[in-house]
Amino acid sequence: MPLIPADYRPGWPMNNGHISTIYSAIVRKVRVSGFQRERLELEDGDFLDLDWTHSGEPSERVVILLHGLEGNAQRPYMLGSIRLLSQNGFSCCAVNLRGCSGSPNRKYASYHSGATQDLDAVVRHVSKRPNVSEIYLLGFSLGGNLLLKYLGEAWDSNKKIHAASAISVPCDLHDSLHQLNQPENILYARRFLKSLKAKLWEKRAQFPERLSRQSIEQIKTLRDFDEVYTSQAHGFMDAGDYYTRSSSLPFLSALTTPSLLLNARNDSFLGPYCYPEALARSHDYLYLECPDFGGHVGFVQGKGTYYNELRTLEFFKSQIPAGK
Known part of the structure; x- marks a missing residue:
């Protein structure tokens, strides 16, 4: 796919990458109520805590969300996306990676950027829920790298995953x-x-x-x-x-799931290898959008909804099967 042009143009001072990054991580407040926690027992004897939320009745469309380094399911960037997606008919399953839910995990190992076996366990678990027919993946920073690597490794053999969105991703x-x-x-x-x-x-x-x-x-x-x-x-x-x-970069060429990669040019966490433009130009499934602004998960926009949240919703809607 050709590179996606970005029309994101925040005003001052949010056009400064450091200000938008810090504001979004520390100052921004988002309230979402009605979470239901589920503990998923893993095959190795450890566990993951999953925070579910629905808008009304559970939807057949579930978004699995993955946080970044030292984050959790209650970070503002997670809650902002959960709020908008829930308002638009998606159920949300926010994953707390090992040791990130407020309870220490049981094993010496915890989580890391490439631990795709844990994401696979969540996908298989969600897939078994009787009302679920469509799964969408959304990851931030480390979580975005994790989901892109997962999709490139082709763990998922069922066809319930319809699209993915990866925000501010350190691909390399x-x-x-x-x-x-x-x-x-x-x-x-x-x-x-x-x-x-x-x-x-x-x-x-x-x-x-x-x-x-x-x-x-x-x-x-x-x-x-x-x-x-x-x-x-x-x-x-x-x-x-x-x-x-x-690193997810070597796995991107193998993607067969439509995937949006949104990396801001002024993200100080990312170097040139985190913007795989040449690959995206010739790829059928990788949609790369690189606005000049946004910092690291700091796509501030008016009225409380962030640019990355709107773009994720638009992308997921565009991949809903015809007639549904």
């Missing part, structure tokens, strides 16, 4: 880490690292034989964290191997 994890290490992003990197290390101390309490105090205290960067924990806990040789094998 090496590239994104390089950007996060730049001076302009030091506050974001420190914020992520503080949250990740706090959870790692909890892991040490659960598994003292697996983690030493010294190894945690030596973690000074995000790459250090991935060397000490992410790679070792999830079967990778090292952080570099984790980034290579978990």
